[in-house]
Amino acid sequence: MLPQETRELLKIPQKLLEQLFPSSTASIQDLLAHKIPYQRPSAHQTQSSAYLHKRAPTRPEVDPTGLATPPPSVILEIIEALQLSPEEKYTSIACAHIPGNHETYPLWILSYWAELGVLRNARKSWDLAIKSLETRINRNSSDVLAGKILDRLLVLPWASGLRGFDERGVEGLVNFCTPKAWFHTAEVNQMLELVDNANLSSRGIKVLPSDFPRNLVQLHRDEGLEYITASRHRHLRQLGEDSVNGVVNQIATVANVDDDHWVALVIDFGSKTVHYFDSLNNPINAELREAFDWWIDQHHAAQFDWLCVPCTQQGDSYNCGLFAANHIACYIDPNQHSPMNPQACDDERLKMLGKILDRHESESFQHIAKGFTFTFRHDIGGSDVEIVGDSRSAPGNVGAISQPHSTPPSTPPPSPKGTSFPSPMKGKVKRSLGDRAVGSPPASPVKKKPAKEKVVAASRRGLQEMTSVPQSQRVGLFKLLTRETEEQKREREVRERAEAEDRAERRVQEDLEKARKKILEVDERRDGNRERKREERKRKYTADVAAGIRNDDFSLKVKTKKRRTVPVELRDDSTNDNIAELSRPARHIETRYKEKHRTHNSGRKQVRERAERVYVNWKTPFLFKQILIAGKKTKDAGGLSSTAIVKYLQARDQETFAKLSATTVQSWFERGELGVKVWKPSVLEAAKVNGNTPGHNKGGRKGALHGKLMKVSLLTPRSWKKSSND
DNA sequence: CATCATCGGTAACCAATTGG
DNA sequence: CCAATTGGTTACCGATGATG
Structure with missing residues (x-):
C-alpha cells in the first residue's frame, strides 16, 4: 500500500x-x-x-x-x-x-x-x-x-x-463497420439476440448464445461428472428436461470451432436431428459433435442424426460469424430473413449494424445493457484489481478486443432500467476526489x-x-x-x-498396493460385521424370549392384533413436483402428439383425471445417469453397493431420490468376475433403449378402485391379511 | 437378501361421442 | 346406421418398494 x-x-x-x-x-x-x-x-x-x-x-x-x-x-x-x-x-x-x-x-x-x-x-x-x-x-x-x-x-x-441488448456497449459496434474484422463472442451473441423474439418461444424454439455450445464442450471435456449435481448446471438440466417433455422443440445456436471459426447448429428434437451449418463447408467438428451427442444422451434415449445442411458459403476468412447468425435466422424464421449475399459482405455487415441501431433507438426496448459499466478508475495506489459494477459481468471493453461472456444460457432477462444512463465520467468527476483519483477506492x-x-x-x-x-x-x-x-x-x-x-511407474505400484490393502480391509470388515450382527441378533432374541415375544427356539410368537392406522390421504394436484410423474414422460408426449394430430373433434369425453404415478421410473436417462455415476463413485473392492449408491444420491438430492430403495438398486446387480457386483447388462440395455418409454405389451392395472382420486388405505396389506385370518 | 403386495404399460375389447 | 376417434376396463407380467 x-x-x-x-x-x-x-x-x-x-x-x-x-x-x-x-x-x-x-x-x-x-x-x-x-x-x-x-x-x-x-x-x-x-x-x-x-x-x-x-x-x-x-x-x-x-x-x-x-x-x-x-x-x-x-x-x-x-x-x-x-x-x-x-x-x-x-x-x-x-x-x-x-x-x-x-x-x-x-x-x-x-x-x-x-x-x-x-x-x-x-x-x-x-x-x-x-x-x-x-x-x-x-x-x-x-x-x-x-x-x-x-x-x-x-x-x-x-x-x-445499448438498449435492447444484454451486456453490450456502443463500443461493440466497431467490428460491424470495420471490414475484415473477425466477429467475437459478444458480437455473435448480439446478432443472435436480434433473431430471437417472443414468437419463437411460443413455437418451442430457443435461440441460445454461443456460451451454450462452449459450456457443453467444457462439460464434456470434464467428463460431465459435475453435470447432474452442480447447481451451476441447473439451467442446462432444465433445458434437457424441457426438450424431453416437449416444451422445447428446437435449440438454435452458434458455436466456435478451433477458436477461429463460427458454425451454426440447430437441434431438432422432433426429428431427432442436429442440423449443422458451416459456411466453409468443413466436415462436422468432432469435439462439438461428441459434446452435443453426450448432452443429448443425458436426456434422450435415442441417438440423434447429424445433417450437414447446404448453406451459403463465405468467400473470405473473417465473416463466418455473420454467416452463422444468418443461417440460424433463415432456418428458423424464413419469412423474416433472407440469405446473405456472399459477394456483398461489407454491405451485410452494415445492414446488421443498422438493425442493431434500430433496436437501440426503438422505444420498445427500455433496458440498457446491464453489465455495461465504464470506468476510468485506475489502480496505481490501491490493489491490483478491482471489481467494477456488477460482479457477474465484465465492464465494457473498449476497442476491437472483446472478451467472451460467461452468461449461463437461459438467464432470465435483466430487469428494465431507466433510459437515462448515468455518465461514468461525469459521475466520477462530480464525486469526491478520493473516489476519482489514485488510492484505495472508497468503501x-x-x-x-x-x-x-x-x-x-x-x-x-x-x-x-x-x-x-x-x-x-x-x-x-x-x-x-x-x-x-x-x-x-x-x-x-x-x-x-x-x-x-x-512417477507413472511409482503410481501404478502404489495403486496396486492400495487395492490389495483395500480388499483385505473390506474382507476383514465384512467378517467382523457378520460376527457382530450374529451376536447382536442372539442378544436381541434372548431378550425377546425373556419378554415373551419369541418362543424358546427363537421363532416369533404369533402377533396379537396390532393394526396400524394410516390417515386418509387426499392428493393435492396443484403442484407438479411428483418425481414419479416426471420420470415417465411418455404419457405427456402422447397427449401432446394427439393434440397436435387431432383430425376429428370426436371421441368419448374424459370424465376423470388420470391418476398420477406413484412409482418412479429410475431408468429414465436423466435419473439413471445419476445412479450410474453414484455407482462409479461409491464402488469398492466388492463392486457396487446398493445402500452406498442410495445414500450417495439422497445426500445430494433428497427430493428426487427420496423414494429410491436399496432393494430396487440391488435387483439391478449381478455377480461378475471374482464375485464382484456389477450392473446387469439387461438393465443397462433397458435403460438405454426404453429409458423414457418403459413397459411391455403384456399388462394393465386391475381393480375397480384403481385410479380413484381418494386413496383409501386404512390397513397395510399384511396386517389386513393377518386380521382376516384371525 | 428373500418375500410379498402393489403399481405400470400395452393389447384387446367395449363404450361413448361426433359427423355424415 | 356407419366410420372415425378416443375413453374405460381388464389380462398379463415385469418393476418397484416395504417389510422382516
Whole structure:
C-alpha cells in the first residue's frame, strides 16, 4: 500500500479532469476530436529509476496533452516500480523517454498516462471504423447505406450502453463497420439476440448464445461428472428436461470451432436431428459433435442424426460469424430473413449494424445493457484489481478486443432500467476526489461482496492489451524474460519425460498396493460385521424370549392384533413436483402428439383425471445417469453397493431420490468376475433403449378402485391379511 | 437378501361421442 | 346406421418398494 502522501500526489487535479477526458455523453465524433498526447513508440530511457524522482517537480504547472507519453510497457513498469517500493516516497516524474528533456513533472502525470490506454484504444478502433466508412462514401458518393450508418454512428455517445441488448456497449459496434474484422463472442451473441423474439418461444424454439455450445464442450471435456449435481448446471438440466417433455422443440445456436471459426447448429428434437451449418463447408467438428451427442444422451434415449445442411458459403476468412447468425435466422424464421449475399459482405455487415441501431433507438426496448459499466478508475495506489459494477459481468471493453461472456444460457432477462444512463465520467468527476483519483477506492457494499470474477481495472487492461507484443519487440524489463535455448529445451523435455515415466511407474505400484490393502480391509470388515450382527441378533432374541415375544427356539410368537392406522390421504394436484410423474414422460408426449394430430373433434369425453404415478421410473436417462455415476463413485473392492449408491444420491438430492430403495438398486446387480457386483447388462440395455418409454405389451392395472382420486388405505396389506385370518 | 403386495404399460375389447 | 376417434376396463407380467 502506498503512503497517503504519494496517493495524494497521484490524484489528477479536479479542475483538469473535465479538460483531459471526454465526457461519456460525448459523441463518437467528439471522442475522435478530443486531444490526447502523442505516444512515443520507443523510449530513450527504459529503466523506471530514470523516471521516478524524490525532488519537487520543476514544472508543476503543465498541460500533459502536449507532452508525449512513453510506450505502454514502460508505463506499466514505472507503475510496478512505484508500487513495489512504497517507502521511497517519490514526488515527481521525469520524461526520460524524451531525449534532452530534463524537467520533472507532478506525479499525477503517471495516472493520466495510465488512463490514456483505454481512451487511445477506443479512439483507435473508432478511427479505423469511421475512416473505412468514409472511404466507401468517397469512392461512391451514392452509397446511401454507408452514409446513413455514418450519420447515425457519429452522434452516439461513445461510452454508453445499448438498449435492447444484454451486456453490450456502443463500443461493440466497431467490428460491424470495420471490414475484415473477425466477429467475437459478444458480437455473435448480439446478432443472435436480434433473431430471437417472443414468437419463437411460443413455437418451442430457443435461440441460445454461443456460451451454450462452449459450456457443453467444457462439460464434456470434464467428463460431465459435475453435470447432474452442480447447481451451476441447473439451467442446462432444465433445458434437457424441457426438450424431453416437449416444451422445447428446437435449440438454435452458434458455436466456435478451433477458436477461429463460427458454425451454426440447430437441434431438432422432433426429428431427432442436429442440423449443422458451416459456411466453409468443413466436415462436422468432432469435439462439438461428441459434446452435443453426450448432452443429448443425458436426456434422450435415442441417438440423434447429424445433417450437414447446404448453406451459403463465405468467400473470405473473417465473416463466418455473420454467416452463422444468418443461417440460424433463415432456418428458423424464413419469412423474416433472407440469405446473405456472399459477394456483398461489407454491405451485410452494415445492414446488421443498422438493425442493431434500430433496436437501440426503438422505444420498445427500455433496458440498457446491464453489465455495461465504464470506468476510468485506475489502480496505481490501491490493489491490483478491482471489481467494477456488477460482479457477474465484465465492464465494457473498449476497442476491437472483446472478451467472451460467461452468461449461463437461459438467464432470465435483466430487469428494465431507466433510459437515462448515468455518465461514468461525469459521475466520477462530480464525486469526491478520493473516489476519482489514485488510492484505495472508497468503501462500498459492492466491494465487500465476494466477487465471482475479478476484473482488471480499465487502465491496466488497456496497457496490457498494448503490451502483448512478441518478445523480440519488448523493451525495458520485459527483455529480461528471455527464452531458453533450443538445446536447453530438448534437455528439459528429456528430463521431464523420464521424471514423468518414473512417477507413472511409482503410481501404478502404489495403486496396486492400495487395492490389495483395500480388499483385505473390506474382507476383514465384512467378517467382523457378520460376527457382530450374529451376536447382536442372539442378544436381541434372548431378550425377546425373556419378554415373551419369541418362543424358546427363537421363532416369533404369533402377533396379537396390532393394526396400524394410516390417515386418509387426499392428493393435492396443484403442484407438479411428483418425481414419479416426471420420470415417465411418455404419457405427456402422447397427449401432446394427439393434440397436435387431432383430425376429428370426436371421441368419448374424459370424465376423470388420470391418476398420477406413484412409482418412479429410475431408468429414465436423466435419473439413471445419476445412479450410474453414484455407482462409479461409491464402488469398492466388492463392486457396487446398493445402500452406498442410495445414500450417495439422497445426500445430494433428497427430493428426487427420496423414494429410491436399496432393494430396487440391488435387483439391478449381478455377480461378475471374482464375485464382484456389477450392473446387469439387461438393465443397462433397458435403460438405454426404453429409458423414457418403459413397459411391455403384456399388462394393465386391475381393480375397480384403481385410479380413484381418494386413496383409501386404512390397513397395510399384511396386517389386513393377518386380521382376516384371525 | 428373500418375500410379498402393489403399481405400470400395452393389447384387446367395449363404450361413448361426433359427423355424415 | 356407419366410420372415425378416443375413453374405460381388464389380462398379463415385469418393476418397484416395504417389510422382516
